[in-house]
Amino acid sequence: MIIKRLFPTRWARITAWTAAAIAWVVSVLATQTVAPSAAATPETTDEPTEAIAPVTQAVEVMPTAPEDGLLIIRFTPAPPPPPRVITQTVVVQGSGGAGSAAPPGFAPATPITKVQSTGS
Amino acid sequence: MIGTTFRAMGTDVVVSAKNKAAAQATKSLFERVEARCSRFRDDSELTAMNLAPGDRVELSPFMTNLIGIAAELRDRTDGLVDAGLGAPLAAWGYDRTFEEVTDRDLVPTRGLESPDWRLEGHTLIRGPGVAIDLGGIAKGWACDRAVDDGLAIMVSAGGDVRSVDPDLEVEIMAPWDGVAATVPLGAGALATSSITRRQWQMGKTTAHHLIDPRTLAPAITPVLTASVVAATAVEAEAGAKSVLLQGADGLAWARDQPWIDGALVVWQDRSIYATKNLKVSA
Numbered sequence: 001m002i003i004k005r006l007f008p009t010r011w012a013r014i015t016a017w018t019a020a021a022i023a024w025v026v027s028v029l030a031t032q033t034v035a036p037s038a039a040a041t042p043e044t045t046d047e048p049t050e051a052i053a054p055v056t057q058a059v060e061v062m063p064t065a066p067e068d069g070l071l072i073i074r075f076t077p078a079p080p081p082p083p084r085v086i087t088q089t090v091v092v093q094g095s096g097g098a099g100s101a102a103p104p105g106f107a108p109a110t111p112i113t114k115v116q117s118t119g120s
Numbered sequence: 121m122i123g124t125t126f127r128a129m130g131t132d133v134v135v136s137a138k139n140k141a142a143a144q145a146t147k148s149l150f151e152r153v154e155a156r157c158s159r160f161r162d163d164s165e166l167t168a169m170n171l172a173p174g175d176r177v178e179l180s181p182f183m184t185n186l187i188g189i190a191a192e193l194r195d196r197t198d199g200l201v202d203a204g205l206g207a208p209l210a211a212w213g214y215d216r217t218f219e220e221v222t223d224r225d226l227v228p229t230r231g232l233e234s235p236d237w238r239l240e241g242h243t244l245i246r247g248p249g250v251a252i253d254l255g256g257i258a259k260g261w262a263c264d265r266a267v268d269d270g271l272a273i274m275v276s277a278g279g280d281v282r283s284v285d286p287d288l289e290v291e292i293m294a295p296w297d298g299v300a301a302t303v304p305l306g307a308g309a310l311a312t313s314s315i316t317r318r319q320w321q322m323g324k325t326t327a328h329h330l331i332d333p334r335t336l337a338p339a340i341t342p343v344l345t346a347s348v349v350a351a352t353a354v355e356a357e358a359g360a361k362s363v364l365l366q367g368a369d370g371l372a373w374a375r376d377q378p379w380i381d382g383a384l385v386v387w388q389d390r391s392i393y394a395t396k397n398l399k400v401s402a
Contacts, residue, residue, distance in 0.1 A: 112123050112136040112274060114289045114302075119314025119345045120131065120256065120279035120357075 121273070129154050129259050130218055131278035136285065137271060146266045146275065153265075156182065157258035159206060159251070160217050169244065170206065170251045177244045184242045189354055190257050191239050196379070197362040199333060204235025206251030208336040212327050213320055223321035232336040256361065260311065260353035275353075279312035279360070281305065282353040289401060292347045292384060300392050301384055302401040303349065308381065311356035313364045314345040332365055341367040342388045348374060349382040349398060359383065371395055 007013040124135050124143045128150040137143035156165040169177050179187060190203035211228040214221055236247035244252075263282040266272040274283040281290050286306045294300040295316040303310060315328045315338070325338075332339040341364055348359035359380045363370035374383035375395045382398025394400065 112134070113285070113287050114291060115134055115274065115276040115281055116291045116293050116299075117276070117279050117281055117310055117312040117347060118293045119295075119312040119317050119347075120259070 126150070129158075129255070129262070129277065131259070134274075134276040135266070135272050136274040138273065142271045146271045149266055149269075149271065150262050150277070153258050153262045157186065157254045159253055159255070166252060166254060175246055175248070177246070179239075179242050179244055181242070184239070186254055186257060186261060187239050187244055187252070189261065190252070190254065193257070193354065193358040196377070197358055200362045200365045201358045202235055202333045203252050203254055203257060204237045204246070204250050205331045205333060205336075206253035207235070207249055208232050208331050209253055209329065210251065212331065212338060213322055214318075214327075214329055218318050218329070221318075221320050225323055227323045227325055234333065234336065256357045257354055260309075260355075260357040263309070263353040279314065279347075280309070280353045280357055281311070282309045283307060292345075294386050294390070294392075295344045296390070300345070300347075300386055301394070303347075303382075303384075304399055304401050305349065308349060308351060309353040309356040310347060310349045311353060311360045312345055312347040313357070313360040315339065315341065315364065316344050330361065330364065339365050341365060343367055343370060343385045344388055345386045346370060347384045348380055350380055355379055 007016050122137060122140055122143055124137070124147070126133050126135075126147050128147070133147075133150055135143050135146045137146060155161065155163075158164045159166055159170065161167060165180065165183055169179065169183065187203070193201050194203070208228075209215075211232060213224050233247070233249060235250045237250050237252070238245050246252075259277050260280050260282075263275040263277055263280050266275045267282045267284055273285050274281070274288055281288075283305055284307045288305050288307075290303045290305045290310050292300045292303060292310075292312060295314065313330065315330055318329045320327050327338045330339045331337065343364045346360045346364035348356045348363060350356040350359055359374060359377065360383075363374050363383050363385060366373055371383055371385060371393060374380045375397070382395050384392065384394040384398055384400075386392055
């Protein structure tokens with residue numbers, strides 16, 4: 001009676017029932033997406049089963065430099081440096097007393113008591 | 121007393137002298153002798169003599185002295201140590217300083233003749249193509265002059281040693297860089313000749329700087345090195361060359377030479393032999 005009062009015509013009732021049915025179906029589908037059933041199989045993950053390592057432990061397992069082999073960090077081809085002329089002056093003390101430096105190539109020495117004859 | 125080492129005549133020269141002035145004078149002496157006697161310098165007196173036209177060349181007193189010594193040593197060694205072998209030596213590839221000598225493909229097969237030369241007064245008389253090589257004689261003479269003139273107490277130039285130091289010992293080095301023997305030389309001279317020190321290739325032939333005047337080719341000998349003790353370095357140098365060139369007969373020849381005080385050879389199998397009069401330390 002109430003329905004007839006709310007929907008007096010036949011087409012009004014058909015529309016109302018159709019709308020109610022669609023609303024019910026949509027509500028059922030929405031409920032399944034948000035909350036899967038408890039009987040569904042849980043997905044596997046990569047989550048560690050142990051406790052999360054502290055920061056100090058993470059530092060200890062950092063990779064170290066290889067002890068053999070060649071580790072090339074960066075290679076930048078470059079021309080060789082220009083040759084340098086190195087001048088070296090060596091002053092040694094001669095046997096003529098203080099201040100009498102001998103010319104380069106002369107060295108005060110203990111007497112040469114042994115030499116080698118290598119052949120010519 | 122000071123010691124010094126310098127480079128001259130294609131070898132390292134070790135000098136022991138009373139003071140730096142004497143050592144410097146010894147170095148200057150070697151430089152002057154090399155400048156006059158090098159066959160690798162275009163401006164040397166020796167080069168001018170070898171390139172002079174004709175068969176007669178007038179010599180300076182200095183060159184007359186050295187050529188006279190060369191003639192004397194040639195006689196003492198029965199012609200084995202001949203300073204006139206400059207042309208065969210050059211033909212066999214030693215025509216530049218040893219540092220510049222390179223291996224070559226061909227062996228000289230013709231154009232080599234036994235040298236014919238003699239000294240008359242200050243005149244060198246030589247056959248065609250004769251070139252004088254004073255390498256060994258000039259080096260020994262410089263050692264002798266440095267000591268005889270009181271500049272050096274001891275001079276060691278390559279294989280040649282001349283000394284007035286009574287305590288001097290000389291280690292004769294074997295070809296394998298070991299010490300073959302130690303000689304208490306004292307005052308005297310010792311020289312070593314070797315066919316293993318300066319070698320190069322001429323085709324398939326291993327050449328060296330000791331030319332045998334009998335073959336005009338690098339000597340073929342079972343002796344790797346020969347050492348001789350004598351009064352002067354020029355005598356020791358010539359004696360060592362002669363012993364090496366004579367091979368198996370070298371020590372017997374050296375034993376009979378009154379101017380040789382002892383000789384030692386290193387055989388090709390590494391055996392070491394010496395004359396009985398050679399004084400050897402432990």
